[in-house]
Every structure is written in structure tokens, then in C-alpha cells.
Amino acid sequence: MKRNWEALVLKAFGGRSFQLTVLDNEPVGDHYQRLLIDGGDLLQTCGVHPTMWIRLWFNNEGRSHQRAYTLVDPDADSGHFYLVFALHDGCAARWAMSARPGDTIEATVQGSSFTLPDPAPARLYLVGDAASLPAINSLLDAAGPASATAWLEYAHEGEQVLSLHTRPHDEAVWVPRRDNGSHLVDTVTAALSAADDEALYWVTCEAASTRSIVKHLRRRLGVDKEKVEALAYWRAR
Ligand SMILES: Cc1cc2nc3c(=O)[nH]c(=O)nc-3n(C[C@H](O)[C@H](O)[C@H](O)COP(=O)(O)OP(=O)(O)OC[C@H]3O[C@@H](n4cnc5c(N)ncnc54)[C@H](O)[C@@H]3O)c2cc1C
Missing domain, CATH: 3.40.50.80 (Nucleotide-binding domain of ferredoxin-NADP reductase (FNR) module)
Incomplete structure (x- = not known):
């Protein structure tokens, strides 16, 4: 897949790349798709924080298409997490609907950071x-x-x-x-x-x-x- 300038910029800003593997895929009602993912060493390398998101690279007719998705229930021991896709007519959503166990996708971790303020909000x-x-x-x-x-x-x-x-x-x-x-x-x-x-x-x-x-x-x-x-x-x- 042809990579574009976004990939180069992210790398220059310290983006780290990982290959993810789909382990399981199931619909949640008619409007969501939930994928169980093996993140390789993503969680161990990058750690986890609430609201953590990653950039996934989708193949859109031969061009690289980057979209953000949130880690759900990340498990540092197994390196597994879920991705939950809200469905609409888009390249990322279409990939989620057709992904099968064993399929892989590239991810870049760059830009996600959040900690609850200290003192904690009421x-x-x-x-x-x-x-x-x-x-x-x-x-x-x-x-x-x-x-x-x-x-x-x-x-x-x-x-x-x-x-x-x-x-x-x-x-x-x-x-x-x-x-x-x-x-x-x-x-x-x-x-x-x-x-x-x-x-x-x-x-x-x-x-x-x-x-x-x-x-x-x-x-x-x-x-x-x-x-x-x-x-x-x-x-x-
Ligand atoms: C930090 C971050 C984390 C995110 N985490 C998640 C997540 O965990 N789960 C998730 O489902 N999304 C998440 N998103 C949103 C997701 O990245 C966008 O919805 C993205 O545009 C989907 O890409 P696409 O290729 O499917 O559609 P696009 O090519 O971007 O858009 C195609 C068409 O679909 C429409 N569209 C795009 N997204 C939506 C939507 N959500 N609802 C209705 N219409 C839409 C567009 O207006 C356009 O008409 C996150 C976004 C950010 C910034």
C-alpha cells in the first residue's frame, strides 16, 4: 500500500509502528463491530492510559488512509485489546465489517496522552x-x-x-x-x-x-x- 506524507510526519514526531492481528470479530447489534486484537508488544512498549487511541492505516483503493480508534479493555499481560467500530459508510468501518481472524493491520502510536487532573475533578x-x-x-x-x-x-x-x-x-x-x-x-x-x-x-x-x-x-x-x-x-x- 502506498504510504503518504502523514506516515513520514508521524515517524518524524516519534510515532511508533506496530502490526496488529485480528483474533476475533463480532457484530454488536446492527451499528457496531467489535474486534479482538493481538497488539504484539504495543501495550508493553507504549503503556496504557484512559481514552488511549491509536492510528490505524487502512487500504483505500491502494492509498493509505489513517483513522483513530480507541483501545477497549487493554490487557497488558496478553497484549490483547478490543477495538469497537461505529459503523457508517467509510473505509475504516468497511474494513472492520470484513476483517477475519488472522488479518493484519498497521498501527502507529503517536499523539494520544491523557491523565485525569490532580487534584481529581469533582x-x-x-x-x-x-x-x-x-x-x-x-x-x-x-x-x-x-x-x-x-x-x-x-x-x-x-x-x-x-x-x-x-x-x-x-x-x-x-x-x-x-x-x-x-x-x-x-x-x-x-x-x-x-x-x-x-x-x-x-x-x-x-x-x-x-x-x-x-x-x-x-x-x-x-x-x-x-x-x-x-x-x-x-x-x-
Ligand atoms: C482520538 C479518536 C478516537 C476515536 N476512536 C474511535 C473508536 O474507538 N470507535 C469509532 O467508531 N470511531 C472512533 N473515532 C472516530 C473515527 O476515527 C472516525 O469516525 C473516522 O472518520 C472513521 O473513518 P472512516 O474511514 O470509516 O470514514 P471517513 O472516510 O472518515 O468518512 C466517510 C463518511 O462517513 C462519515 N462518518 C465518519 N465517521 C462517522 C461517524 N462516527 N458517524 C457517522 N458518520 C461518520 C463521514 O462524514 C463521511 O461521510 C475516533 C476518532 C478520534 C479522533
């Missing part, structure tokens, strides 16, 4: 969707006593089938994707009407929605930059 405000559900689940697993409110956008009812790791003191609000994401933005901005100095805000949804929500937090509410973790997980086209 509250987490999480905004995401099917693509960032694995990351949000790993945050909930690491959240300790912090209480979390999560707004999760869904494009199809079946996207709610993936289990959410909320604890009894957390709240989850599923929001249908409407008006190109405006409904999620309106729901979240209406609920968050004042800055919470003891909170961490985590915003990982579609690009335009992520931008609007961060603008609301930073410009309108005046939330400190360090208290907002935001990254567009996908772009509507």
Missing part, C-alpha cells in the same frame, strides 16, 4: 456519540468518586446497544442526532449555564458540534482552558 461533563463511547467508558472506569453527566448523541436507536459504564451516581442523556448536530449543541449548552470550577469538561463528538460546545464553554461561560478536553472524533460530509 464532576465530569462528557459529550460524545457512538465513536467516542469507548473513550467515555474508559474515562468513567477511571473517574473514581467524581460524578459524571454524559450527553450521547445517537444517529440510530441501535447505537444505544453498546453498554455505557455509568455508575449509580452518574447520569446519561441520549440525544437524537437532529439538524446536523444542532440539537445536541442546544441540549448541552442549555444544561451547562455556568462554569463549574471543580469539573472537567470532555467534548468529543462531530467536528462542528465539538467546536460550538467548546465555544460556549470557553467564551460564554469562561471555563479555563485546562478544564476543557476537546477533540473532534469525526467530520460530517
Whole structure:
């Protein structure tokens, strides 16, 4: 597969490459595909942190196509982890649907870093969707006593089938994707009407929605930059 400039830039910035092997592949309802992966020595070499993601290189008609995916339940002893793909019409999603045990794919580890702030936040405000559900689940697993409110956008009812790791003191609000994401933005901005100095805000949804929500937090509410973790997980086209 022809590698492009992205691969060279990532290598220059210290990106480490690994070959992953598919061990198992199963659908989760109609909207997700869960793959069990042997990561070789990826976990031992790079360590693991909540929300950790890797860059996978997909073959898109002979060209290299790089997309980010989140490690689910990484097990350092076996070197295994899961990848959970939200399905849509894209090259990465198509690969996930057709992957068979024994198939391999290249991964680069570069750019993923996250630690919960110290002192730990008292509250987490999480905004995401099917693509960032694995990351949000790993945050909930690491959240300790912090209480979390999560707004999760869904494009199809079946996207709610993936289990959410909320604890009894957390709240989850599923929001249908409407008006190109405006409904999620309106729901979240209406609920968050004042800055919470003891909170961490985590915003990982579609690009335009992520931008609007961060603008609301930073410009309108005046939330400190360090208290907002935001990254567009996908772009509507
Ligand atoms: C740090 C990080 C971690 C991520 N972890 C995960 C993960 O664990 N699981 C996961 O499923 N995704 C995850 N994503 C999102 C994933 O990388 C994107 O959805 C990616 O665009 C999929 O690539 P593709 O080749 O399938 O589609 P693309 O070629 O990027 O897009 C093809 C078409 O599909 C649409 N599309 C792309 N993604 C989505 C989506 N999520 N929902 C609806 N339509 C979409 C596009 O608008 C376009 O029309 C993560 C993203 C980031 C930045």
C-alpha cells in the first residue's frame, strides 16, 4: 500500500509502528463491530492510559488512509485489546465489517496522552456519540468518586446497544442526532449555564458540534482552558 506524507510526519514526531492481528470479530447489534486484537508488544512498549487511541492505516483503493480508534479493555499481560467500530459508510468501518481472524493491520502510536487532573475533578461533563463511547467508558472506569453527566448523541436507536459504564451516581442523556448536530449543541449548552470550577469538561463528538460546545464553554461561560478536553472524533460530509 502506498504510504503518504502523514506516515513520514508521524515517524518524524516519534510515532511508533506496530502490526496488529485480528483474533476475533463480532457484530454488536446492527451499528457496531467489535474486534479482538493481538497488539504484539504495543501495550508493553507504549503503556496504557484512559481514552488511549491509536492510528490505524487502512487500504483505500491502494492509498493509505489513517483513522483513530480507541483501545477497549487493554490487557497488558496478553497484549490483547478490543477495538469497537461505529459503523457508517467509510473505509475504516468497511474494513472492520470484513476483517477475519488472522488479518493484519498497521498501527502507529503517536499523539494520544491523557491523565485525569490532580487534584481529581469533582464532576465530569462528557459529550460524545457512538465513536467516542469507548473513550467515555474508559474515562468513567477511571473517574473514581467524581460524578459524571454524559450527553450521547445517537444517529440510530441501535447505537444505544453498546453498554455505557455509568455508575449509580452518574447520569446519561441520549440525544437524537437532529439538524446536523444542532440539537445536541442546544441540549448541552442549555444544561451547562455556568462554569463549574471543580469539573472537567470532555467534548468529543462531530467536528462542528465539538467546536460550538467548546465555544460556549470557553467564551460564554469562561471555563479555563485546562478544564476543557476537546477533540473532534469525526467530520460530517
Ligand atoms: C482520538 C479518536 C478516537 C476515536 N476512536 C474511535 C473508536 O474507538 N470507535 C469509532 O467508531 N470511531 C472512533 N473515532 C472516530 C473515527 O476515527 C472516525 O469516525 C473516522 O472518520 C472513521 O473513518 P472512516 O474511514 O470509516 O470514514 P471517513 O472516510 O472518515 O468518512 C466517510 C463518511 O462517513 C462519515 N462518518 C465518519 N465517521 C462517522 C461517524 N462516527 N458517524 C457517522 N458518520 C461518520 C463521514 O462524514 C463521511 O461521510 C475516533 C476518532 C478520534 C479522533
